[in-house]
Amino acid sequence: MSLETDVSIFRAIVDSAPQAFLVVDGERQITLASRGAEQLFGYGPAELVGCQLEVLVPERLREKHPVYVRTFQEAPQARAMGVGRDLQARRKDGSEVSVEIGLTPLRTTAGSFTLAAIIDITERKRQADLLRAGHAALELRSAELERCIAERTLQLDDTRRTLQTLLDALPSMIGYWDTGLINRFANEAYRNWFGDAGSDLVGKHLLTLLGSDLFEQNRPFVQAALQGKAQTFERDIPRPDGAGVRHALAHYLPDVVEGEVRGFCVLVHDITEITESKQRLARSLQEREVMLQEIHHRVKNNLQVVSSLLNLQLRRIAPGSARDALEDCQRRVTTIALVHEQLYQTRDFSRVTFGDYLRTLVANVVRTAATSTSVRLDLALENVALDVGLAIPCALVVNELVTNALKHAFPGRATGTVRVTFRRSGSSFELEVGDDGVGLPTEFDIRQASSMGHQVVATLAAQLGASIEVAAYGGATFRLTFPDRG
Numbered sequence: 292m293s294l295e296t297d298v299s300i301f302r303a304i305v306d307s308a309p310q311a312f313l314v315v316d317g318e319r320q321i322t323l324a325s326r327g328a329e330q331l332f333g334y335g336p337a338e339l340v341g342c343q344l345e346v347l348v349p350e351r352l353r354e355k356h357p358v359y360v361r362t363f364q365e366a367p368q369a370r371a372m373g374v375g376r377d378l379q380a381r382r383k384d385g386s387e388v389s390v391e392i393g394l395t396p397l398r399t400t401a402g403s404f405t406l407a408a409i410i411d412i413t414e415r416k417r418q419a420d421l422l423r424a425g426h427a428a429l430e431l432r433s434a435e436l437e438r439c440i441a442e443r444t445l446q447l448d449d450t451r452r453t454l455q456t457l458l459d460a461l462p463s464m465i466g467y468w469d470t471g472l473i474n475r476f477a478n479e480a481y482r483n484w485f486g487d488a489g490s491d492l493v494g495k496h497l498l499t500l501l502g503s504d505l506f507e508q509n510r511p512f513v514q515a516a517l518q519g520k521a522q523t524f525e526r527d528i529p530r531p532d533g534a535g536v537r538h539a540l541a542h543y544l545p546d547v548v549e550g551e552v553r554g555f556c557v558l559v560h561d562i563t564e565i566t567e568s569k570q571r572l573a574r575s576l577q578e579r580e581v582m583l584q585e586i587h588h589r590v591k592n593n594l595q596v597v598s599s600l601l602n603l604q605l606r607r608i609a610p611g612s613a614r615d616a617l618e619d620c621q622r623r624v625t626t627i628a629l630v631h632e633q634l635y636q637t638r639d640f641s642r643v644t645f646g647d648y649l650r651t652l653v654a655n656v657v658r659t660a661a662t663s664t665s666v667r668l669d670l671a672l673e674n675v676a677l678d679v680g681l682a683i684p685c686a687l688v689v690n691e692l693v694t695n696a697l698k699h700a701f702p703g704r705a706t707g708t709v710r711v712t713f714r715r716s717g718s719s720f721e722l723e724v725g726d727d728g729v730g731l732p733t734e735f736d737i738r739q740a741s742s743m744g745h746q747v748v749a750t751l752a753a754q755l756g757a758s759i760e761v762a763a764y765g766g767a768t769f770r771l772t773f774p775d776r777g
Contacts, residue, residue, distance in 0.1 A: 306325050306326045306327075308325065308327060308432060309327060310325075310327050310408050310409060310410050310429065310432070311324075311325060311327035311328035311330070311331040311332065311408070311409040311410070312324070312325035312327060312328065312406065312407070312408055312409075313325075313328060313339070313344070313406075313407040313409065314397070314404050314405070314406055314407075315344050315404060315405045315407060316402065316403075316404050316405075317364065317402065317403060317404075319343055319344045319345070319357065319360055320341065320342070320343060320344070321339045321340055321341065321342050321343075321344060322340060322341075322404065323336075323340065324336040324339035324340055327409075328409070331380075331382075331388070331390075331409060331410075331411055332347055332380070332381075332382050332383055333382045333383030333384055334346075334383050344356075344360070345357075346381075347380050347381055348380070348381060349379050349380070349381045349387055350381075352379070363394060363405070364403075364405075367396035367403070367405070368396060369393070369394065369395045369396070369430075369433060370393075370394050371391060371392065371393050371394075371426065371429070371430075372391065372392045372393075372394065377389055378390055378391060378392065380409065388411055388413060389411070389412050389413050389416060390409050390410060390411055390412060391409075391410055391412045391415075391426070391429075392407055392408070392409050393407070393408040393409075393410075393429050393430065393433055394406070394407055394408075395407075395408070395433050395436075395437065397440070399444075406433070406436070408429055408432065408433055410429060455478075458478040458479075459478050459479040459480075460479075461478060461480060462480055462561070463480060463558060463559060463560050463561075464477075464478065464480045464481035464484050464557070464558070464559040464560075464561075465477070465478045465480070465481060465556070465557070465558055465559075466478070466481045466492070466556070466557040467546070467554060467555075467556050467557070468497055468513075468554055468555055468557065469553065469554040470517060470552065470553065470554055471496075472496055472497040472498070472513070473494060473495070473496055473497075474492050474493050474494065474495050474496075474497070474500070475493065475554070476493065477492040477493060481557075481559070484528075484537075484559070484561070485500060497509075497513070505526075505528065508526065509526070512524055512541070512543050513543065513555075515543070516543035516544070516545050516552075516555040517545070517552055517554075517555065518545075518552070519545045519547055519552050520545065521542070521543065521544050521545060522541075522542070522543040523540070523541070523542050523543075524540075524541055525538065525539065525540050525541070525562075526538075526539050526541055527539075537561060537563045538561070538562050538563045538565075539559050539560065539561060539562065540559070540560045540562045541557065541558070541559045541560075542557070542558040542559070543555050543556075543557060544556040544557075544558065642676040642677060642678055642679065642682075643676070643677050643678075643679055643682040644674055644675075644676055644677075645672070645673075645674070645675050645676070645677040645682055645685070645713060646672035646673050646674035646675065646713065647672075647674060648682070648686065649670070649672050649686070649689060649711060649713055650670060650672060652686055652689060652690065653668060653670065653689065653693055653709075653711055654668070656690060656693045656694060656697070657693070657697065657709070660694070660697040660698075662697050662698070662701070663705075664697075664701040664704055664705065664706065664707050665705060665706045665707075666697065666701075666706075666707050666708070666709055667706065667707070667708045667709070668708075668709055668711070669708055669709070669710040669711075670710075670711050670712075671710075671711075671712045671713075671714070672711065672712070672713045672714075673713060673714045673715060675713070675714075675715050675720065677720070678776055680776065681720075681755060681773070681775075681776060684751040684754045684755050685720075685722060685751075685755060685771075685773075687747065687751050688722065688724075688748050688751050688752065688755075688771065689711060689722070689724060691744045691745075691747050691748050691751075692724035692744075692748060692769050693709060693711065693724060694744065695742075695744045695745070696709050696724070696725075696726040696728065696767070697709070699728070699729075700726040700727075700728025700729060700766065700767065701726075701728050701729075702729065704728075707726060707727060707728055708726060708727045709724075709725075709726050710723070710724070710725045710726065710768075711723070711724050712724075715775070716772070718774060718775055719772055719773060719774050719775060720772070720773055720774075720775060721770065721771070721772050722757075722770070722771045722772075722773075723768065723769070723770045723771075724768070724769050725762070725766055725767060725768030725769065726766045726767055726768075727765065727766040728766050728767065729766075730763050730764055730765065730766055730767055731761065731763035731767045732763070733763060735761065735763055737749050737759060737761055737769075748769070752771055752773075755771070755773040756773050756774060757771040757772060757773035758771070758772050758773075759771055760772075
């Protein structure tokens with residue numbers, strides 16, 4: 292157990308005492324000062340820590356002071372100094388004060404130290420009774436502190452054993468490296484990870500444990516951690532027996548005390564199974580993508596074959612209702628084929644970039660239409676990624692409505708305009724197809740329409756879960772609103 296750990300245990304106790312308390316190491320360096328020291332000497336506790344003890348000794352006495360300290364260290368035992376004589380100490384402002392000092396040796400796992408309990412005896416000189424009472428209180432307080440420290444030390448030892456047991460039970464590797472890259476703690480998983488090399492991990496240098504190659508790979512993360520920056524990274528670590536590698540997710544967590552980095556904690560998870568599963572899944576997904584791409588390619592080709600067969604059949608049929616029906620069927624097949632062509636050309640095999648798709652579709656319908664009217668297209672299409680289950684029926688609706696407009700909206704006219712709008716509106720989509728043609732009968736109801744095209748639109752709208760609004764004046768306009776199922 293380090294001195295810092297001991298100090299943190301009883302600092303609250305000594306700070307509550309009216310006396311000044313100092314803890315001094317074997318080199319006469321002050322390692323702890325209570326708040327009482329500030330009242331007596333004028334130095335704050337932080338100012339005293341790290342200073343030589345002689346800073347509190349008058350200059351005329353400093354030369355002999357190390358001899359007194361050495362004498363105490365050779366025969367360390369609790370004693371009082373200044374009883375019956377004028378023992379002077381030096382304040383921060385240079386003035387002197389009569390003091391009596393109680394010295395108590397402390398032996399800890401971090402080394403031997405001296406607890407100095409210092410009191411101002413100026414008033415006690417004038418009042419002997421108060422001097423005796425204060426001295427007795429000081430001895431009692433020192434004994435109580437020793438007892439408390441001993442009890443707390445036993446409690447800390449028990450806590451440390453419990454913590455070690457808990458950390459050894461964890462599957463993740465946990466360790467601590469100081470600023471010199473010397474290991475100060477490692478749980479059982481950490482030791483086992485490195486096999487024989489980790490059997491006596493505490494006290495070993497990180498370079499010795501990792502080897503030069505792996506150490507150089509980790510050096511940037513180590514340096515960053517020692518600068519106070521937490522690090523997280525993945526690393527492939529060769530197995531100690533040379534049989535392949537293990538995959539690790541590592542965290543380097545700086546240990547910062549009062550702005551100073553004292554070292555860093557290491558938390559490492561063995562993610563070998565997870566990484567290998569991800570690799571297998573990635574390979575499986577790649578194979579699935581290839582398969583889906585091939586499926587869409589084959590569907591597109593088969594639909595094109597069907598379209599070609601319908602085209603051959605059209606050449607044998609004279610103009611009339613039968614030919615019109617086959618032409619409508621061919622356009623629907625082509626519309627579906629365009630969807631699969633776009634899916635084939637992208638890596639997302641479940642969604643269609645619908646704005647680009649509609650531009651291609653509408654241009655294709657106008658180009659192949661048998662009409663003498665020069666048609667201008669007015670397109671306002673958002674590039675929304677649309678689920679293929681919505682894209683196909685929505686595309687067929689556009690195909691039917693644009694085809695109907697080209698056939699029936701502009702009789703005897705040289706020019707005309709067809710509008711197609713598609714956009715997202717909150718959690719729904721809005722599709723609008725309209726023209727500036729002759730319009731629709733005032734009593735028109737698409738649900739009661741007798742034409743095949745309008746019946747197809749009504750059926751597809753139901754499939755989309757869409758509501759339909761029809762404006763029959765100043766041309767015909769069909770507006771469908773349907774929810775986004777994604």
